[in-house]
Each structure stands twice: as structure tokens, then as C-alpha cells.
Amino acid sequence: MITERQASILGMVVDEYVVTAEPVSSRALVGQRRLDVSSATIRNELARLEAVGYVTHPYTSAGRVPSDQGYRFYVEALMSEDPVGLDERRTVEHQLHQVSGGLDEWLSLTAMILSSLVGNVAVVTRPRTRSARLRNAQLVELSRDTSLLVAVMDDGRVRQRILPATAPTTQETLNERAHRINRLLDGKDAAEIRAAATDNLDADERDLAGVLAEIVEEQRIAEETFVEGVNIALRQPEFADVDRMLEAVGQLQAYRLRSFLEPAVDGSLGSTRVIIGSENADTGMQDWSMVVSRYGGEDAVGAVAVVGPTRMAYQRTIPRVRYVAALMGQLLQEVGR
Amino acid sequence: MITERQASILGMVVDEYVVTAEPVSSRALVGQRRLDVSSATIRNELARLEAVGYVTHPYTSAGRVPSDQGYRFYVEALMSEDPVGLDERRTVEHQLHQVSGGLDEWLSLTAMILSSLVGNVAVVTRPRTRSARLRNAQLVELSRDTSLLVAVMDDGRVRQRILPATAPTTQETLNERAHRINRLLDGKDAAEIRAAATDNLDADERDLAGVLAEIVEEQRIAEETFVEGVNIALRQPEFADVDRMLEAVGQLQAYRLRSFLEPAVDGSLGSTRVIIGSENADTGMQDWSMVVSRYGGEDAVGAVAVVGPTRMAYQRTIPRVRYVAALMGQLLQEVGR
DNA sequence: AGTTAGCACTCTTGACCTGAGAGTGCTAAT
């Protein structure tokens, strides 16, 4: 257990270290007023905090740095969240309402906004539905022997695919074909599309149905994850060393492909999880912290996260991640997902 | 003017420097055989090359480094292009044919491929048409009070836009509306759409036409430029220093937004321009070289480029940029438009 | 008991130096 004063000191160490990125000395804490004791007393307390594992020493005589455990305690017991200001809300909501394109543009913008809000990397995954269903398919003539298939899924995805035509066609024919296809396949998932496609369709149309089934069930992870703000995060002093920087970039690049949020997102909706450094099972993420929140409704769930060095402004980050997640859920519902 | 031997020495300096990234000494050149003279002779020649401005000295006693002028001479007179191998062609073409999505996915993949081919940043712009025309518009029901507009332009763009509905609609109604709109507006450019929209349309449809006109003429540069491979380029030794690296990242980030290829693309189709360091009018690009090529047909023109440090493998880069540009033009034609 | 002044001790950091090594530039000989 920890005394009140020790807790307060730990809090000050974290607060200080988060802004300066330099080990915090006992003297620096005295200057901070609020504590009417001498630096020697604080040294004693710090030594005890270190014994319990809440702070560390880079070397014998440097200030103290919070350990992962220390951050954990800070997040759980010490921190008072820095609420999202009204003006922040206003600009965010304004920007998000600005978007006119589809889901993808929207997700990527959200990641960008969140990133700039907290000064770290933001990750947003596309909401996943149990299994997507085709909502509508359209065919557009591109040239005499190619056409473009545009499919809209009920999870908000819109996918295009260029198709070679077996025989010259006109937009008229394509419209008719799309109409037939829609009547037969709308509202169906991949399996049902495959099943329905065997009956009363000509060869071209069967091919088309096959392509549609593929698109509906397609789940390329690369397409599912939006990572933004890497260049913002790189300005953090932890990356002052080129190797660390390159490693970080590579790390995030790789993670874009095998979304690392999955395991973290089992919490209930609305809850925001914080995973600090070594708490992450994934080696290679041991120097990073993540703040993750789920968003969405009953039938579609995605995740919003901020990723950065363990020295992160949790006070600011946590409420902002939660806010953005909530906002997304809300907007998603408005659009009818 | 320059003697034959001086030219050959300059060539060797460039070749050597491009791979080692370290100033080239007279001794290193002697080891290179091909020259049956002593290092002293080479030193004399190097001094003369320096007097003409083809190489520089970082400091009194280090090897020589090619100057921008030296690279220029190298590119113009000395270099023999390193042709694109058959297997390279095969893998590139294979990968490009793999793409199933629309133009955007395709352009971004092209940039990625080119980048990995030459180990530097690749930039691809979307082909511009004189003025785009609407090819087809579709409306899809998202929820009871929102619908999704999907518009296909004749320059290959496909754009989505979420629309709030004034009154509840069904897919049926939307189809009819789309049909009317298409009959009226297909094949028209933004101005023509605006003109046509005044007549015989109800209020909702006029709004829709307005949105379509916007989409058709939309030219957000951010959407027009695909930059890939920044992380590859960062492994170059010129960025061993963090500041240089951050500056480079910022530079490229900024440029994504105000496409810097425009002025460079006045050459005729098929020609490949090389812009070396200080030759670039743009301050801030003075340490970079660009290899740019136009691609496209009569009615749609874009640019492909590779951007990297002046110490660039021009031998490899130039033919590869040219190849990719040609390939894109070809594929673009196949798809029609 | 807890607090604190004082001081020895440790470790970093930056500055300065120094010697080795790499290259050049020049001179004089070929």
C-alpha cells in the first residue's frame, strides 16, 4: 500500500515526466509547491516508491521515471481526466460533418482528427458486421469491352471492380442486367448469393454473382485498418534516435496489416481500455501504450485507438478516445450504418 | 570541355558514390582497374573535374562527391541505362493485373510497386481530363432517411456521397430518380449539369444535380496525388540524422497536398525528365532529385515520378519510371477512356 | 516519528585534446 503523500508524489512525477520527457528530480518536485517538505523528504518517499516498483532510475543519480506499473496506478487511481472542451467538440464535429464521401473516407478522417487531438498515432478499424450483405449492385459502361461493377454492402462498404466484357454491351443492357441481379441477390450474404446464383442465370451473370460473393465476404485486413498521424508521433523525443524511429515506423507499418487491436477489444461497448507497455502480450509493443475503445451498435463493432510511447498524456488521451468512439457510434447510427 | 578519361573518371565517381554514399578517393578508383594510371594522376584529373564544377570536396582531404552538375553530365552523356529485366516486368505486370478495384486503388498500387522497384519515394497523379463528364449516377438506400449517391465519371473516378433524405424513400423510388437523372445528365460536364438542372426537375432532384456538378468538377489535390514508399526511402543513409529525416517526411507530406509535379510535366508524352537538386526551382527540393514521366493518352494525362536524394541510381530509376509510365498508359487505354 | 541539512558519492554531459588514419596537393624526378 501507499500513503496519500506518496500517491500525490507519484502523480506529480507522472505529470512532470509526461511533459518534459526527462527524469524528474526531487528538487523539481519541491519547486512545484503543493508539497511543503524538503527535497530530502521527497527523496525518501521516492526511494520507497521505487521499492514498490512505481518508479525507476535510469542510473544512480538521475531523477525518477514512472514504470509501467506506475502509469497503471496513475491511470487507475490518481488521474483526473481532462474533459474534452466544448470548442474541441465543436471543431471535431464540424470536421466530421464536412465529410461527404463514404464510410472509408470518413474512417480515415476520424483517425486523422483523433491523431491531431492527442498528438499520437490513431488507429481506426472498420466496423465488422456478423456477415455483410449485398445492398445494391450497379454496372456502368467504361468502354466497349469493359464495365465497372459498383457494389454497396450493408456494412457501409462500397467496392468497385473493373470487369472485362465477353461481348460488347451498352449501358442499357447493363442496366437491365443490374436490375435482374439486384432483384435476385439484394439482401443476401456471400453464401446465399452463391446458392442463388446457380438458378436461372446465364453464364455472364453467374460470373458476376461469383464476383459479388467475393466482394461481400472480402475482409482484407489492410483494408480494414486506418492508421494516421505517424508523422506527428515521430516528433516525440523518444524517437530522437534514428534507429528507434525507423523501428517504430516499421512496427506501425507491419501492424497496419495484422490489426493488433483485436485482442484488446473484448471490453463492453463504451468502455475504454488502457494497455501500458509491458502489459501488452505482443513483444515489440512493449514500449508502447494503447488506449482502445470499441464503437458501434449491436450489429457492427469496430475499434478506435491511440498508440504512442508509454509516456503519454493519459489524462487527455483517454477521454478523447472515448469521446471519438461515442461520436462514431452515434454518427454510424444516424447514417443507418 | 572534358577529356575522355575525365569523363570516365566522373562516371566511376558517380557509380561508386551512388552505392557507397561515401566520398570517393583517388585510391578507390585505382582499385577499380580499367584505369592503368596511378592515384596521383587521378588526383590531378579530379582536381580538374572539380575546377569545372562536376565534383566537390566536403573538406580539404576527403574523397570527391559528384555535384548536381556532375550528375547532370552523368545522366546526359555517361550513363548507360540499366534495362528493366524480363522478370521485373513479369512481376510488375502480374501485380498490376491483380488489382480488381477501381482507378484509385490501381494508382496507389502502381506507386507502391514503382517505389519498391527503385527504393525511393514514388508519386503518381491521377490522370486529368480536359473537363470530366458524368458517366453514370446511382442512388442506394442506406437507411430510411439517408441515401448514398455513387457517381462514376468518365475520367475513371468513382465518388460516393451520403445524402440526407427530405422524406422517407424506398429503393424503388431511388431507382426511378436515378434513371431520370441519368437520362438528363449523363455525358455532361459540371457546367452543362448546372444548366440542365434548372428545367423540369423537382427540388430534391435539383439539389442532387447540384451535388453531382460539384463532384464532377471536384479537383482536390490531396485526392489527386498518390505518394508511396516514404518508409523505404528513409533507410537511405542521407537520413541518418533525425532532423533531416523529419524534415524530409514533412516535406513530402506537404507536397502530397500541392502536387509538385505540375511544372515538370510539360515534356511530351513518353519523354522522361530528370530534375537534379538545385535545378529544381522549388526551394526545399534542392536536395532532392526527381525523375518524372507523363503517361496517358490524348484526353487524359497524369504523371509518374520517383523522388529521392540526388545520390540516386539514375541508371535504374530512369528506365523504370519510363517503363511504368508506358505501362500505365497502355493499361489505361485497355480499360477505355 | 518524521523531517531536514549537509555532504560524500555516482553518473552524465560537454569540452577539449590527442593520435591514428585517410586523402589531398604539391614538388621534383622520370
Added chain:
DNA sequence: ATTAGCACTCTCAGGTCAAGAGTGCTAACT
């Protein structure tokens, strides 16, 4: 014109050193 030879210059890595920042401990104080 070429080249051997050598003095000269500059970098670079390593080492030393003093200053400074902090701690940890002890002994005195409240």
C-alpha cells in the same frame, strides 16, 4: 604527361577532465 614521395589538412574515435545534477546516507533537529 605521369608518378613517387611527402608534407599538410581534416576527420574521427577514444580518452581525459571538470562541471553539474541528483541521489543516498548520516546525524541532528522537532
